[in-house]
Amino acid sequence: MATYFDPKAWSPLRAVDLGMDLGKRLFDQTWVDQWTSFTTAWLDPVTDFGVGTVTALMPDVLMTLLSEGILSQFGGQEVDATFLGHDLRATLHTLKVRRRGAHFQTKTVLTQLHWNNHPVEELTAIAHGVRIIPGVPTRIRAAQIDITGVVSVAALLNWINTWQPDWVLETAPDGQIMARHKRRKIRALATGEITNNVLTISVHTAHWRSIRAPRSMTRLAPIPLTDLPNQLRILRAERKGDHIEFTADLPGMTASFDLAQIRSAIVAGTTLIVF
Known part of the structure; x- marks a missing residue:
């Protein structure tokens, strides 16, 4: 089974013997010089070496230089980036690449992520079927991105409160979720569940001025999460202590x-931009 490789320790020339000095030109120079030589070959391959060789090798070189450069500069540090029009700030811990047949698979691990000011404690993203396409600008495609993450209960409640106008959800001192109706002065215990991109909030033990409130006053319709960025779908969310x-x-x-x-x-x- 294929495993992730460390881009700092990997070279496509270990797997492809070109019988020429390409490896020396790409990997024995300084990183900036490598990038300059590579960019010329990527944008105008005929001026450097055969088109067939470029077609076979250049994606591997680009992925290596990108992952090595980004990880070397930003690994373990906070990084600002713009991705598909969304601002994010996070600490980069992992950036790994492996070839899967004709395409690539990438793995990225971030902590203390702020995505459009929404805080996420930890996020792991694995992109499948990644391809890079030469041009100005260069395009990158992914068939699918699988995401797992951890967010605090407080941060999730703040986000949920932007989706429904009538109730305010907040954590009680004992860790339970309290629901407070903005107009009717109803207070209640609440539980929430996200499954297949639908948020369901259930209100329990509701009281209005110390009087038990009827169920008809505490029903909340399920909320389809249809307006998430770039058609993101939340498949499952599970609470564990103070985190989700x-x-x-x-x-x-x-x-x-x-x-x-x-x-x-x-x-x-400085800021990385993918648009």
Whole structure:
């Protein structure tokens, strides 16, 4: 079974013997010089070596240089990025790549993530069927992205409160979830569940001015989570103490990036942009 490799210790030349000095030109120079040589070959392959060789090897080189450069500069540090029009800030812990047949698979692990100001304690994203397509800008496609993550209960309640106008959900001192109706002054215990991208909130033991409130006053319709970014689907969410563990996925998607901008961001340690 294939395993993830460390991009710092891997070279496509270990698997492909070109019988030329390509390896020396790409991997024995400084990283910036490697990138400059590579970018020329990527955008205009005929000027450097055969088109067939470029077609077979260049995606491996690009993935290696990207993962090595990003991980070397930002690994273990907080990074700012713009991804598909959304701002994020997080600490990068893992960025691994492996080839799966004709495509790639990538694994990224982030902690203390802020996605459009929504905090996520930890997030792991595995992208399947990744392809890169030459051009200006260069395009990258993924067939699917599987996501697992951990978010605090408080952060999730703040997010849920933006989805329904009548109730405010908050944590009680004993850790239970309290529901407070904005107009009717009803207070109650509540539980929530997210399954297959639908949020269901159940209100229990509701009281209005110390009087037991009837069920008709505490029913909440299920909330389809249909407006999440880039058709994100939350498949499952489960509470464990003060945190929520969730799984989600993104369908096939296409993004693009400017090689020169990525190189400058890596060298200078500034914002990475994938648009």
